[in-house]
Amino acid sequence: FWGSKIITAATEAVIPFLNERSLYQFQWGFRKQGRSLEDFMVWAKQELRPILKRMLELAAKDDILRPQASYGYWKAAGDGNDLVLFEEDGTTEAARFTLPRQMREDGDCIADFVRDINDPQRDVVGLQVVTVGQKASDIARDWFEENRYQDYLYLHGLSVEIAEAMAEYTHKRIRAELGFAAEDARDMDTLLQQNYRGSRYSFGYPACPRLEDQHPILALLGAERIGVSLTDGDQLHPEQSTSALVILNKRAKYFTI
Template structure:
């Protein structure tokens, strides 16, 4: 889910030279045709980018991973408790804290979730993912991705139809942010010696960014017509129990953070205040971008 460390799943690192070496296009094309069998291309409700300028915090809480918030962001450990015991303890001791910070954030408009997402025609050429304008022939962007250095190794590009296929596939793009104001308020709280609330707010802003990414991804799945395949169990849903996947640049499967520049340009992300730093990180810090694939076999993998 890519900004600075907002995506806990990211394992930064470069692909091996073997993984980005010469591509046997015929073998890759055959693999792609196999994967495409029986997987129709969904029809999006629109082409290009669309703005989401306001989502109520209470809506996003539905997608909030409280376990990651309490344990990873806030630093509360199980201390010998079973997972179920920790959940019950957190419900009594930590959920009231979460509710309090959320009330403050809503009242003072500290967290300002916004997003831009959209759909492009797409195809794959070797290890490259190509995005097209609505005509399906004018190239709008191209992402060169690594492939696992083994026989029949995986590459994100294989989950899209081949560029030689007469039918274009569809790809989703998204970028979300909690805005810059939450970082400014957190710094103010720190300067006022409100250290505990500073930690609570900072951790919550990180996880609410992830929740916003989940919310937008769920919207994409619904609009493409396969949202009904989502797990009804929140824990499972937050562990990718749904069709397809979203990949943030910086994952081993798409390690080039600089590719976000093309993504942000297509989405016109500047209108929600998102820009790239010289280190290829997103600003504001609590922001994350991703490409979204609909193929049922598209899941996380390492290169």
């Protein structure tokens, strides 16, 4: 299909895409303390998974996490350093993003990963925006004000990582719908290290740094239908939300500028 559609996922369906290492180390702040990563994860599965299980049960009981996404497909072409999206006719311009190029000979730019604008055949890119909803932020704020600092930390970190898991869930759906799911790594930990075809580029990172470029993305996706908007500072609201360009070219991997 062309254009966008809305999906709602049960938290249980998203959990397999949860990056537990990121949750434990970077969101909840547990350190390896001299252990190898392998030993740390063995310890974490014994000591921290019960906390994760408790928080998920609490979130389910009070309907705190509400994973949703708007995603879809647009015809696309590269025009120099510009990624151009088109309406279904392939000629009416829907959006244009000017993107940075690496400062070296044959340096990469996201616009390189789609067909050239002079090619008679258009390429396709995916767009997605995901959220876990405003209630997670509201409850976390309530807990902080009630001096439930530990639960606040656990819920805030979990909701951030559930949003990332929903982004992975939606991205996998895109690869499946476009016929590339067979190229995914079978092991989930390996998959989450970008072992699949193409990449998902989020705004604010070096390859697409302009947060304001999210305005046309959210407009095309009708993001207001899942309650997502941009603040005056071009930050996504609710906080636990992400947006991205999904590029399917097998050469498209993360790169620095």
